[in-house]
Amino acid sequence: MNLPMILFVLLALLIIFLLAWVTRPPRLHSVTPDNIFGLLSQPRHCARLHFILQALRPEDTEFLAQMGNAALMRGIRVRRRQIALAYLDCLEEEFETLLEISRAIAIMAPEVIAMEEMSRWKLSLLFSVKCALLRGRLRLGLRPLSGFVALSTLATGMVRHLEAATSSIAEHTALGGGLPGLELSGPDAE
Amino acid sequence: MLIALLQRRTFRSYPWFTAYILSALLQSAGMFLLYRTSGLKARMVWNIAWGAQAVITGMRSLAVVEVIRTVFSHYDGIWSFTRRVLLWVGLGVLVYTLAFSHGSSQWIILNFIRGLELAMAAVVVTMLLFARYYLLPLAPVPRTLAVGLCLYSGFYVINYSVLERSLQQYAAFWNFLGMVTYVASLLVWLHGLSRYSVEELPLQPAKISPEAYGKLSSELNLRLYLLNRQLTLLLHPGERRP
Numbered sequence: 466m467n468l469p470m471i472l473f474v475l476l477a478l479l480i481i482f483l484l485a486w487v488t489r490p491p492r493l494h495s496v497t498p499d500n501i502f503g504l505l506s507q508p509r510h511c512a513r514l515h516f517i518l519q520a521l522r523p524e525d526t527e528f529l530a531q532m533g534n535a536a537l538m539r540g541i542r543v544r545r546r547q548i549a550l551a552y553l554d555c556l557e558e559e560f561e562t563l564l565e566i567s568r569a570i571a572i573m574a575p576e577v578i579a580m581e582e583m584s585r586w587k588l589s590l591l592f593s594v595k596c597a598l599l600r601g602r603l604r605l606g607l608r609p610l611s612g613f614v615a616l617s618t619l620a621t622g623m624v625r626h627l628e629a630a631t632s633s634i635a636e637h638t639a640l641g642g643g644l645p646g647l648e649l650s651g652p653d654a655e
Numbered sequence: 656m657l658i659a660l661l662q663r664r665t666f667r668s669y670p671w672f673t674a675y676i677l678s679a680l681l682q683s684a685g686m687f688l689l690y691r692t693s694g695l696k697a698r699m700v701w702n703i704a705w706g707a708q709a710v711i712t713g714m715r716s717l718a719v720v721e722v723i724r725t726v727f728s729h730y731d732g733i734w735s736f737t738r739r740v741l742l743w744v745g746l747g748v749l750v751y752t753l754a755f756s757h758g759s760s761q762w763i764i765l766n767f768i769r770g771l772e773l774a775m776a777a778v779v780v781t782m783l784l785f786a787r788y789y790l791l792p793l794a795p796v797p798r799t800l801a802v803g804l805c806l807y808s809g810f811y812v813i814n815y816s817v818l819e820r821s822l823q824q825y826a827a828f829w830n831f832l833g834m835v836t837y838v839a840s841l842l843v844w845l846h847g848l849s850r851y852s853v854e855e856l857p858l859q860p861a862k863i864s865p866e867a868y869g870k871l872s873s874e875l876n877l878r879l880y881l882l883n884r885q886l887t888l889l890l891h892p893g894e895r896r897p
Contacts, residue, residue, distance in 0.1 A: 469755035470816045477812040480776045487783040567875040568789045574732035581872045592883045
């Protein structure tokens with residue numbers, strides 16, 4: 466069998482494997498048209514980025530070693546890494562929720578903007594890769610930080626940006642008593 | 656299978672799928688008669704048989720389109736987007752298969768059929784991936800029809816590609832595998848049709864104006880981007896961008 470034939474068989478096997486994967490029972494999801502705004506206005510974890518970055522700074526715990534408490538320093542660093550991992554889980558969860566909201570909105574839209582959908586796919590892939598990388602580095606005890614230049618300012622800037630985005634959405638909600646242009650046409654309408 | 660389709664009046668919702676089953680049945684009967692009774696030359700019978708197979712594969716492609724339309728047609732926005740993606744996936748796989756298929760002119764139809772089968776399997780699986788990604792409620796009947804169509808096409812490509820080189824030597828075994836695959840797909844379809852009602856219509860989605868979608872979509876993308884940016888900051892904190 467030559468190479469193209471092997472590739473055909475591999476492609477067909479990949480398709481059958483994907484078919485088995487995709488027909489698993491879907492997991493329950495929490496996003497419905499009714500609770501989109503509730504989910505959007507939930508507190509965000511990014512506000513805590515400053516503290517997490519601060520906690521991961523080696524200088525923050527170095528004084529313990531200088532005072533002869535190296536074991537304590539190590540213990541604290543391990544604990545802080547665990548907290549950073551938990552923070553990472555929260556970020557991932559928040560990202561997933563936003564993705565679910567975007568899908569719910571795409572279903573309701575008369576026509577989706579292909580570029581925005583594609584950019585979400587790309588972003589979601591990038592995010593997963595970065596999450597896995599960061600999680601690996603934290604678990605291995607590697608330092609995720611190396612520079613730490615004015616990060617708190619950046620983090621605050623991001624929080625402000627998010628606040629602005631959410632208030633813009635909330636403004637629409639408040640003005641229209643719901644999503645502008647939203648009309649339920651299915652059985653949910655009642 | 657045909658009786659089940661007629662009895663449960665599924666043919667009204669899936670006319671192309673019903674036509675495909677009917678044509679497959681007619682093809683089998685026709686081939687039986689052709690091989691047993693006609694005095695045509697072997698080469699001529701070969702051409703007729705594979706020509707008929709090409710028609711059946713074409714009918715199956717239409718059945719695939721019908722199933723996809725049933726799943727997505729309620730969702731105007733993603734339907735137009737999905738349609739374009741699925742078209743590109745199908746054409747891409749078909750072109751790839753034809754470009755890398757070798758053999759003499761007598762294999763052209765077979766290679767084309769294999770290309771079409773692989774394209775169908777890829778399109779169906781992409782459609783199911785889309786449905787899962789967008790959390791669409793997939794009714795059991797189109798779901799089982801899609802699974803059966805994809806399974807058959809996938810295994811057809813494997814059978815054909817593996818046994819292509821030694822087709823003549825293992826013709827009986829190849830036919831047997833083809834039959835097993837087809838019967839397995841029929842069982843999947845029969846299970847779906849006998850267990851679930853085709854009348855189960857999916858919930859109509861709520862509607863949203865294009866302006867509202869545009870605004871929400873870009874703002875959600877912005878928030879996703881910012882979350883992603885946070886992760887970058889955690890990974891490379893020295894980096895600073897405007």
